[in-house]
Amino acid sequence: MFMKHILSRRGVSTILGTLIFVGILFSAYVPMVLVMKQADTIYEQRVHAAEVESYERELEDLLVLAYPNDADDTITVKATNEASVPIRVVRVWINDQCNTTDKTLMPGATSVVDSFKVDLSEEVFNVKVATERGNLFTSSSGSLYYDPETGYWATPTLAICVNIINFMGKYRIEVAYINGTQVGYYETQGVEFGDVIQTFTVPETGVSYVVTIQKHKGGNWVDLPGTPVTVEMVYPNGSPLVYVYADGTEI
Amino acid sequence: MRRALSPVIATVILSGVVLAVGGAIWSYSLGASSVIANSYVNDTLSLLDEVTERFTVEHVTNSSDGSTLSVWIYNYGEPDVVVDVYVYVDDGGSGQSMENLIPSGQIVRVDVALDQPLEILDEVSIKVYSRRQNSVYETYLVS
Numbered sequence: 001m002f003m004k005h006i007l008s009r010r011g012v013s014t015i016l017g018t019l020i021f022v023g024i025l026f027s028a029y030v031p032m033v034l035v036m037k038q039a040d041t042i043y044e045q046r047v048h049a050a051e052v053e054s055y056e057r058e059l060e061d062l063l064v065l066a067y068p069n070d071a072d073d074t075i076t077v078k079a080t081n082e083a084s085v086p087i088r089v090v091r092v093w094i095n096d097q098c099n100t101t102d103k104t105l106m107p108g109a110t111s112v113v114d115s116f117k118v119d120l121s122e123e124v125f126n127v128k129v130a131t132e133r134g135n136l137f138t139s140s141s142g143s144l145y146y147d148p149e150t151g152y153w154a155t156p157t158l159a160i161c162v163n164i165i166n167f168m169g170k171y172r173i174e175v176a177y178i179n180g181t182q183v184g185y186y187e188t189q190g191v192e193f194g195d196v197i198q199t200f201t202v203p204e205t206g207v208s209y210v211v212t213i214q215k216h217k218g219g220n221w222v223d224l225p226g227t228p229v230t231v232e233m234v235y236p237n238g239s240p241l242v243y244v245y246a247d248g249t250e251i
Numbered sequence: 252m253r254r255a256l257s258p259v260i261a262t263v264i265l266s267g268v269v270l271a272v273g274g275a276i277w278s279y280s281l282g283a284s285s286v287i288a289n290s291y292v293n294d295t296l297s298l299l300d301e302v303t304e305r306f307t308v309e310h311v312t313n314s315s316d317g318s319t320l321s322v323w324i325y326n327y328g329e330p331d332v333v334v335d336v337y338v339y340v341d342d343g344g345s346g347q348s349m350e351n352l353i354p355s356g357q358i359v360r361v362d363v364a365l366d367q368p369l370e371i372l373d374e375v376s377i378k379v380y381s382r383r384q385n386s387v388y389e390t391y392l393v394s
Contacts, residue, residue, distance in 0.1 A: 012262055013269045020273030024280045032284035039295040050303040050328075091358070096312045098323070098358075134307045134327035 056085045057133040062105070066094075066127035066139040067236030068146070068153040074115040075144060077127060078237065079137075081105035088132040089113050094125055120146050140239050156240040157201055158233055160184075160209060164196040164224070166248040170216040175200045178208050178230070196248070205235045213246045225250050300330040301383040306353060308379060308389040317369035317393070320346065322361045322377055324387075326353040333382045338363045341374040369393045 061083040068075050075094060081087050089103040094116055103113045118125060123146050127139040145154035162173050172187040184200030202209060212228040214221040224246045231242050305328030313320050326332050332353045338346045344367030353359045369375070370393065377389040 012266050016266055016269045017273065020269075020277055024277050027277070028280040028284040032288040035288040036291050039292040043295050043299050046299050046329075047302055050305075053305075091309075093310055096310070098310070130309055130325065132327065134305060134309075134325055136307075136309060 053133065057135060059083050059085050060087055060131055060133055060135045062087055062089075062129060062131065062135070062137040063239075064127065064129050064137045064139045065141050065236065065239065066125075066144060067141065068125075068144055069115060070153065072115075072117075073120055074117050075125060075127065076115040076236075077113040077129065077139075078110065079103075079105060079113050079129060080110040081107055083107060089129055090132050091130040092116060093128045093130065094118055095122055120148060122146075123148065141236070156235070158203070158205055158235060158240050159199050159201045160211060160231060160233075160242050160244060161197065161199045162211060162213065162244045162246070164213060164246050164248045166192055166195050168193050169248050169251075171196055171248065172214050172216075172221065173198055173200075174212045175202065176210050176212070178210060183209060199241075202233060205233045205240075208232050211244050213244075213248075215248055215251050217251055222251055224248060301385070304328045304330055304332055304381060304383050304385050306332050306334065306379070306381065306385075306387060308377060308387055309358060311375075311377060311389060311391040313369050313391075313393055318365060320363045320365060320369065320375065320377075320391070322363065322379070322389075323358055324351070324353050324361060324379060325358040326355055329355055331355055334361075335380045335382075336361050336363055337378045337380070338365065339376045339378075340365065340367065340369065341376075342370070343367065344369070344373075 061081075063080040063082055065078045065080075066075050067078075077092050079087075079089060084107050086107065087105045089101060089105065092099045092101055092113060097116075097118070099114070099116050101114050103111065105111055113129065125144040125146070127144070129137045129139075131137070142156055146152075147154060160175055162175075164171055164173075168191060170188050170191050173185070174182060175184040176182045183202055186198045186200070188196060208230050209232075210228050210230050213224045214227075215224055216222075227246055229244060231244060232238070233240075233242060306324055306326045308322055309325045310323040311320065320338050322336055322338075324334060324336075332355075334351050334353060336348045336351065344365050346363040346365040348361050348363045351359060351361045373393040375391040375393065377391060379387045379389070
């Protein structure tokens with residue numbers, strides 16, 4: 001009976017056909033699908049990594065300050081990482097001069113990137129810093145100017161910019177040295193219905209100034225919350241322009 | 252009743268035919284699946300390079316006589332990039348530089364010869380196209 005079944009032509013062919021089908025399934029189709037899945041997985045991983053890199057690139061925020069050194073005709077570039085990711089500085093451009101460097105700044109860190117020799121005959125120097133992630137940051141201190149006739153670098157104007165958030169009100173602003181000597185004063189002509197922005201030039205760096213902002217309320221001048229505030233002018237180790245923000249809507 | 256072949260011989264012949272045809276199909280399937288898988292992987296990796304390609308115009312300057320514009324292109328992505336640079340000046344001048352290789356992580360200066368010399372305050376549009384169909388645009392003011 002068994003032999004009869006084995007020798008049945010249709011039965012043997014069916015068994016062989018099934019074996020071939022299963023063989024093709026496991027030796028051709030399944031490996032092909034596995035390879036495709038593997039490629040898909042690699043694709044997804046790499047695309048995700050690229051998205052993370054793009055996101056980190058958007059997060060990059062570098063405060064760049066460049067200042068000249070009279071002693072050796074160099075420009076020193078200083079940077080502060082204001083982002084939450086480490087930033088690697090790879091190049092510093094001074095006009096068309098590309099300086100390769102390698103400086104990594106951790107979040108919140110401030111560091112001198114390097115000092116670079118410059119050709120003083122160019123007179124005007126624009127500094128920008130390139131990061132490994134492809135961002136460019138220009139110097140917050142603006143262009144640097146050199147006067148070849150006098151042999152001096154022109155320093156930027158030092159100033160304190162006061163910005164009051166306001167819906168309606170009358171304000172007065174005073175900038176003074178710590179000892180009380182007044183440097184600048186401003187009072188709005190009447191009631192203002194928008195933000196008040198006033199910039200005061202200050203005479204020197206390396207000192208502190210007290211900024212007092214008051215609002216006219218009920219016949220009296222009332223200090224805005226957070227003021228008087230003391231600000232330090234530390235150029236060239238900091239920006240030549242210091243901002244003070246105050247909220248006039250809280251009174 | 253006469254029979255042409257015994258059941259055993261008939262079974263052997265039929266089995267042989269099934270094995271031959273099955274083997275051919277098996278062999279074809281192996282080759283076809285291999286080709287399909289390789290093609291799929293290559294297409295996926297090409298698409299991956301296209302998606303992860305990153306480059307930017309980092310700096311632009313012009314020669315003193317205005318005949319050449321120099322464009323520094325930085326490749327901050329993983330794959331190497333081949334780019335074509337097209338330059339259009341607002342007063343009608345133009346220029347191009349084709350097939351510039353920018354290796355991954357490198358910055359390369361591309362010099363574009365212009366058909367008309369640049370003049371002060373000319374506004375120059377720079378278009379950088381990669382061979383993977385990505386593009387970057389930059390504007391440069393001659394000073």
